[in-house]
Amino acid sequence: PRAIAHLVRQHGAAAVIGVQQRDRVVALKAARRCGVPGVVTLQNQHVFWGPWPLRAVKERYYRHHVRRGAALALAVSDGVAREAHERFGLSPQRIVVVPNAVGDAQPTDHAAVEQRRREFVDDAGLLLLSVGRIDPQKGFDVLLPAIAAVRGQFPALRVVIAGGTTQGPRAAAAERHARELQAQVQHLGLADTVVFAGFRSDVAELLRAADAYVQPSRWEGFPLTLLEAMQAERPVVATEGAGRPAGFVDGTHGYIVPTGDSTGLAKAITMVLQATPLQRMEMGRANGALVRANYRIDDVRRRSADALEGLVGGPSTRPAEHIAE
Structure with a gap:
């Protein structure tokens, strides 16, 4: 001082x-x-x-x-x-x-977006993206049972989790949590569904490539990645722990469910993925408009x-x- x-x-x-x-x-x-x-x-x-x-x-x-x-x-x-x-x-x-x-949306590189999508799914696939460091705060251990619950309805679903592990004093605990998540994937039989993609510098393209975005956090301030997903005009599923954007309406922009609720996440993800491509596009456009109105x-x-x-x-x-x- x-x-x-x-x-x-x-x-x-x-x-x-x-x-x-x-x-x-x-x-x-x-x-x-x-x-x-x-x-x-x-x-x-x-x-x-x-x-x-x-x-x-x-x-x-x-x-x-x-x-x-x-x-x-x-x-x-x-x-x-x-x-x-x-x-x-x-x-x-x-x-x-x-x-x-967020700043103004950047022009979309459609070729790069298509390349990112092809990295994970084919023409019939559905791509669900979540971005965040590998840490208990981010709630990926809550997301995985939700994915196990919906996988039977969406056999072509691929879930990509993009983010590195926490560094600094809690690095050892983060590495342990990463191993626990991998074991959970194996236990739930999700090895062919869930991809831990590590740190990615191409999150903007991944967001555009995804069919929907999910933020399963236990707690947050107000995650920038959620805003970026909305700006990218993706429907979103998030927990109350991630915060509710001003003007967000369930069913119009996506869904917000109770924190730590795998069953609620599964139901919300199902509703988004069962929607037609046009309905998901309308949700995404509503999200883009909400961000432009409230979060410039x-x-x-x-x-x-x-x-x-x-x-x-x-x-x-x-x-x-x-x-x-």
Whole structure:
């Protein structure tokens, strides 16, 4: 905190912003030390790791400093805002919801999209895509029983899970979870149905190649991949843990089911895959329109800038695109 406070004074900063969970308390202490507002950006629901006594101590320490020192919290979703209020004691007046957003859709490379589709299915196949790192948070162990339940109705179904394993301090646990998922695939007889594709740099093409997208997360802030799938005009199936986009209507845009509910996922996936190609196209177009209406990156940048300007008492001297980032 002392070093950060020195930088704040040196550069005349109007506020200190803590972005990552591990950095927020340090940022708030620095802000308090030099007498400027402390801001936290909340991109996800909170998890405190370690054995139980340590987790409890970490959460209590974090809650004390956030409640005491955060003049403003920028929350990525209504669910994250609710957690900030109910779990950490921030008043609603100090919380502004600033969702994730996407830029303008890029032109589609139809040849690349067709190549990605051919990588996994033939003309008669159905391609279901999920994107996320291999981690218990992402709920792939909940998705697999759902796929086992629907596979008999859709024998040409291929499910592609794109994402690498978590790195850093939890890398060993992530690798163990990856092995558990592989064992689950074998146990459920899904070896010919489910593909773990690893990290992919061509997610945009994979989204366009898929017939539908599924986000089975146990918890999230507001996943960018869900927005990207909607922008790519795919019907989506997601859990409540992944968040409900503003304006999302079950049956019109896809389906949102209770978190951790394999049976609910199976029913929703069945409804999407049983729809005609035209019906899935209409769902996808509705998703594209919803994203364009509510999740344009320029609008979200402006919302961030307005919140910060309101806090520090006047227009910022920096462009809005830098404030949001």
